[in-house]
Amino acid sequence: MIRYGPAGIPLSCKGRTLKDGIEDVHNLALTALEVQLVRPRTISRPVDEDEEAGRTLSSLPPESEFVLGIDRDGELIYDRDEPIMEEDNLIQLLVPPTATFNDLPKLGKIARRHDVALSSHTPYYMDLTGNIDGDDREAGLTNQYYEILIQAGIITDALDGEAVVTSLGPYDERLRTREQSDDNIFQNIANIMDVWQMYGLKPKVGIEVTGQNDVFGSMEQIFDLCDQIDGLIPVLNFAHYQARSGCALETPADFADIIGQFASYNGGHILSSFSNVEVDRENCYEKVLTPLKKGDLKFERLAETLAEINPDMTIISSSPLLEHDAVYMRTLTERVLSKKAMKALKEKKKEQAKAEKEAEEAAAADSEEPPAEE
Secondary structure (H helix, E strand, O other), X not given: OEEEEEEOOOOOOOOOOHHHHHHHHHHOOOOEEEEEOOOOOEEEEEOOOOOOOOOEHHHOOHHHOOEEEEEEOOEEEOOOOOEOOOOOEEEEEOOOOOOOHHHHHHHHHHXXXXXXXXXXXXXXXXXXXXXXXXXXXXXXXXXXXXXXXXXXXXXXXXXXXOEEEEOOXXXXXXXXXXXXXXXXXXXXXXXXXXXXXXXXXOXXXXXXXXXXXXXXXXXXXXXXXXXXXXXXXXXXXXXXXXXXXXXXXOOHHHHHHHHHHHOOOHHHOEEEEEOEEEEEOOOOEEEEEEOOOOOXXXXXXXXXXXXXXXXXXXXXXXXXXXXXXXXXXXXXXXXXXXXHHHHHHHHHHHHHHHXXXXXXXXXHHHHHXXXXXX
């Protein structure tokens, strides 16, 4: 099955809530939605002794707004059944996807009822290249992104989402070598997956192909990471790969090859993102994402591949036109499938007519044979 959907609430959606977005996606006959968790700013505020102390995170009243966890003397606790103490602080998300955290499971049920598969995306700038356990002077920044990824996992789990998609960080050789950055990324992600397991979070962490060579995220790096750490899956961002590879995706065979490589992970289900892109071919660099009809990628070639191999795949539209291009991608694929079906039907009718003609000729020949002599 191939699912299509936008990266965020549809631009044409009259309401701007996540519930509106899910329903609008369904009304557009789309079947996927990537929730944008790209503004993750939190505050640590005191507990309301009368209304919040003694409760658990899962039983907070609506007036508490979107509380993600507990800050207890610098230790961050995300267990929804943990009792809140008067001396605690609460971690509150300032730009939340819903009014309260406890709204998330209800929205997950609405999405399932509408057959809309959910995933989420962290901020488009992430940096897990620092050593948060050492004396790295940039470790504080990495620690913030470390917590952001865990919080995205908790939110996506409450939504019953499939995956949290993220990049992992740029190289900055003024701070550390590429090898040190790679080692830090590996250790930070391994530690995050330990936290994932501790809280029993079900979504996968999707590591996305990135569009610049000075950012961690080549296909080989991602596969290597996914091979070594349980709970990770590679995410195929076609636009980023096209830029990073200097426009290697030209023919249906090129698309089939890369899809085949990703299909060996995640039980064969491929999570992907598509937008057109303008590429600096000489430097293998992504200049800008563009709508489907303009750029250095041809979705028509991908549509031919999809019609031929019919992969188990989710394609998120990261185009500036979001849902418009998600619908257009689905329509183009359906056109190719329709043409393929019509061609197969014509071939079948042609073969059938040929067989009937041969049968008629054989019958005529039999009737013209002279009677056998006695």
